[in-house]
Amino acid sequence: MPSLAPRLRLLAVSLFLAGIFQNGLSAQEPLPQPDFAPVVKQMVEHSVLPGYQKLITAAMTQGRVLETLCQAPGPEQLQQTRDEFRNLVIAWSAVEMYRLGPAISDNRQERLFFWPDRRSRGLKQVEELISQQDPTALAVEDLRKKSVPTQGILALEYVLFGRGSENLATASADNFRCRYGVSITQAITRTADEIVAEWKNPDGFANLLYNTGPENPTYRNDAEAMQDFLRVISENLQSSRDMKLANALRENPAASKAKLAPFWRSNLTLVALQADLTSIRQLVEAGGLTKLAPRLTSSLDFEIDQASQVFVEQLKKPQSWSALTKDPASHKRLSYSLIPLAGAQNIVADLLPEYLGLSLGFNSLDGD
The missing domain is CATH 1.20.120 (Four Helix Bundle (Hemerythrin (Met), subunit A))
Incomplete structure (x- = not known):
């Protein structure tokens, strides 16, 4: 420090x-305390929800580009996949601050972005998963049951930019590392989808913000x-x-x-x-x-x-x-x-x- x-x-x-x-x-x-209700509503509807929707779109686009790399490996396709990762990082950074409500339930924030990774414990799990070529990491339902560091944006960064990632350009079609990357994009999409769903649910988090009062369990x-x-x-x-x-x-x-x-x-x-x-x-x-x-x-x-x-x-x-x-x-x-x-x-x-x-x-x- x-x-x-x-x-x-x-x-x-x-x-x-x-x-x-x-x-x-x-x-x-x-000034006398203003009416914050319209401010909060506008923040949710014009910033929070559109931000998460952009994250979902970016993750899905990253997954499609990765699929192409998996099917037809090559230097140009690897570079395109890496370039697309920039858009995913920007989309994530736009919503990273919303550590409240749905994002902090079920470790969703950590599922998306496990950082700081003290003593590189999360990185070691990603490396081990790749070295062992664990087939359960290729199914998004199974991957989401694993530890949170193995299913987020930094895990995907290691897949695309970490040690051995250059082999993605010359590996055989549908190699494990590439398919694992696709599975990560699907896990990111699922997690972001869950966050949006909990915001939008009629009894969800947005409703708590819009209807404050003595009966509200979170906001009076x-x-x-x-x-x-x-x-x-x-x-x-x-x-x-x-x-x-x-x-x-x-x-x-x-x-x-x-x-x-x-x-x-x-x-x-x-x-x-x-x-x-x-x-x-x-x-x-x-x-x-x-x-x-x-x-x-x-x-x-x-x-x-x-x-x-x-x-x-x-x-x-x-x-x-x-x-x-x-x-x-x-x-x-x-x-x-x-x-x-x-x-x-x-x-x-x-x-x-x-x-x-x-x-x-x-x-x-x-x-x-």
Whole structure:
């Protein structure tokens, strides 16, 4: 993990930003608590559900391309399959933050994305499954009964980009590794389908968000529903900054550990981080938070844009993610992105809730 000094610098920056924003708002009293019901409904219908539907579509498309590779292996088809994986990662990153309701039931979040994989225990299970050519992994019903690391997006990344994946271009038709990849795409589709079904069910999670009150087992009022959405945004920013970026960058290029970030094998780490930020912007705009708190959401957009510019800039370079973390100039720029990410989280976790009369409370990432 990063040393204490960088963490204290980031904390100082965050507190400084908080002081600026608070002073800027001190001249006006917070508005009476607004009606959050339409905001929550718009977030669900214009962001959450379309996002999961795109994930389902991306997984199905990835499966079809993989099927073609399995039937007619070749370098060009392998490259096309790998290129399609980028779309799947972007689709996943758009919904990764929704760690609530259906996503946290039945370990669905982990089924889709088992990360962080401490001590590479999940990776070892995937490697063992491939080396043993376990035939039960080729049937999606059986695969979904196995451990969660063997059926998600990172398992598929190893199939397509991990050790021995180049053999997919020259292997015989319908080889085990390729068929296992197809089975993973089917498992991803099934899991995402279940999440959507639980959101849409007449008595499902969306209904809980839309009909808050004393009889509701989860949300007593619309404010609590709104708080949950701000919480998942805050946690997503925290995960991107601390767990994905800072943990990989460390104090300097020599100390960096690029492989601690997700999607390093496919060189899609920055693509995923950029998609994370895009999803936050889209959610805020889709729900209409920009109208409830225009000054703060404008500041949030500015902070996100500062980090996003760094990612876009680095994505234009030909070096891999691992090489970027070792390059002094790139390491410096990537480390800078931690500052606006800290500012963005401060706005979502502290300033926005205070202005809207909310309290985020429990953070599910505390202790990670």
